Amino acid sequence: MRKIIALTTLVLFIGCSQVEPLKPLDTNSLAIPPQTMSVIIKGYRPQAGKVFQNLFVSNFSVKVAQGALSLSTSRDGMSDTFKTSLTSDYGFNINSPESVVPGFADLLLFNIGVTTPAQSLMYCGSNQMLSSSNDVLIYNDSRLGGTQEFLGLRDCEKVYMGLNPNLFNFAGDGIPDYLKLRCGLNPLNKNDAYLSTAGDGIANIDKCKRNIPIDENGYTEANQLFAYQYNIQANPDGTTDFVVNNIPILNGGDQNFLAFYVTETDLSNKPAAIYTAFSVIKNGYANKTLQFDYWAKDPSNSTNQEILAP
């Protein structure tokens, strides 16, 4: 066999022509380009004594898996079809991120395997319902008659998971705990953010930022089409504009929920501050740009800020 290969090589060399071998058929090669939008965050400047660490922009209404986009009505990191498939074991409903146990996210219940019989033992004390670490988004969902919804990890959830409720990034690896859970990383693990689980050379943190799955090849046509593009523009006044292009949207953007997280470290490179904002956009955002001023210029009013989409 090896001799045959050698012979073939020989023939190729003699002919002085190199034939590019046919690439194997890619299962995702028929991906349809999604509708996308852009976001421009103007005038970012780190707080005094802190250093910019990471920006995460994510359309929580869209879940990418196996080369396709699917809608997540609950915006909690699980697509509607996936959540529906879990209903018999977990009792989930697609409309709410905490559809079965008050104070415990469906996403967490699934990840820790607490099925319906054990759910009655899950209890979040009233003093632990909020987030001491400010890495959460709380909003009134107009689709459900204005019920208050919570995207993030409450103190009781962090305590249950063995995390510290006072820290937004327990592992200190640059990804807030809640986003680690959403991206399929373990919030307790210090090293999984910089691995390349799919072996394609793209670090997991970079896939998490670009909203493509960490456990699938990032170079398939579909994932290339779906990956967010982050750019930074420096302004003459020393501030920075963040430009994020190619954010896939569904339903033309109607009720798509964009989440924004900026993290900063202190001078010893430890996670020091998190600033959060969100925007519920409307139909008609395909190929449009949502532009707004950096929301955390006033540090006392810098988390859970709603950006109104025009």
Add this chain to the structure above:
Amino acid sequence: MKKLLSPLLITLVLMGCNKEPLTALNKSLVGVTDYGTVDARFCTQAPTPAKQNLKYLFIIDHSASNQPGFPSFAGDISNTDSQGSRRYGPLLNFLKNLVPDPNNLTSFAIIDFNDKATQPGTVSGFDSDTNNFINTTTTDWIGGGTAAVPAPFDAGFTNYQAALQMALTMIRKDAQNESAIQTPPIVTTAYQIIFVTDGVPTVASPSGSSNPTYTQTFQADLQPVIDSIMNIKSDLTLGAFIANITLNTAYYFNDVEVTSAESLLQQMAIEGNGQYLQFGSGKNILYQQFAPPSRNIRNRLVDAFVENENAVWWDDGRLMLDSDGDGLPDLIEQQFGSDPYNKDSDGNGVSDLVEYRTKGKPCNDAQCAAAGRDLYAICDGFSPVKDANGNVTFSSSTNDGLNDCEKFLLNASRTVFNTNGDMIPDFLALKTTLPVIIGSASAALADPFGDGITNYSKLKLGMPIQISNRTLSPDFQARATSLDLESSPSADVDCYHMVVENVALTSYSNTIKVMVIQNSSAVDDKPFLQVAERPFSGGQTSVSFLPGDFK
């Protein structure tokens, strides 16, 4: 012969065609004779119920403020629980309604405290017999139905510190017992402390003090004890037997909340990684709100490594044949006089590579004779086994390829496959010159040559870590990995198809090892390794693995 022939052939060919760059020659210098494809299908492990011992420790307030007519603060006329029905009634309900425990994984203990702390009942420490513990609790409450005056006998001060101190002693003693009786696989224990009280920790002052009473403070009196309790988990020996320790606090009152008690108990719960709950207006204490629910451990793919066991990138940047797969190439073994076809040439239980790396030569004896070998007396504790020929072997507690003695010599953990947490299995790290010891995880992500490729990426790309990419032959083909999610049998299991192309092969044997690393998705952080091995048999250009191959 083959080695001579192929450069010759290529040279001849190249002479006839001057368009082709000359770099093809380097291929033979690298030592790669061919490339193959590894095609592997594997699934994550199905969720397993989290099996662990659960030990409840109830700490119950017996101070005088439970009694009628004892004001817990100025102006208070009500008592909090004169009959014990808020404390003991729901506790008995909780115990009687627990889910059946056929494997006897749940046990209980109770501490009463006022001026001092005591453990009622006949069992010292934790009681695994639920019925017996129900009797203990009933007797503690109503004296077994025989006492003229129903207990609890509530009197005296509220010494939190003494109660916590007793909890510390009990848990430490219990963990010591577990460590003495358990054999692997270890079943860890979750200690769930539920601390129930109706007021602030006021105690009698030491004699000579001007003030008759003293109120214990969080920082001075309680935090150090709580920290000691939590730190049992960090104990080098006991920590392996403990899943977690939580201190939960419950505050019960009638009409008026004492905010200082509230905030103190909150602080205690935060320090103890537990929950604080309050039960006002005469409400019963609901113990089930502190009970941890049963859960399943869901696993996720973390990483996958592919390694040709018969190929070693040596320090000079050449890929060398390693017939016995010990990580030390044949050529180097020949120079040292060790046997290239035997992982452990001198039969002392420590492989040639580990001896080479720890003392610079694969054997003590120049001819690798058994008579002159180092028997590593330091490893006698790891139960060496001697076969009929006098060769020693050590058992392995992990499946990464290093035995317990080798791990000890390398200062690596004997219980985890990946000591420093970088997810690279220890033997693979040793073979590819990466560090294994605790605290060295960042070395995997370092780029010592500034060639833009980290050590970790080089490992995944199948490139040598010891040299810069710039000095590697441009003809060398790096691996290309593609991972795709496939349809899975259930939502809790993820199945993958991984194809790694351009796996460098040597001229003779090539056994491929695929290492799949998974971790629980939340709550636990205990990555584990599954391994599959398969040889490239003659002439094959690819080797395939199926889910059943991974052990």
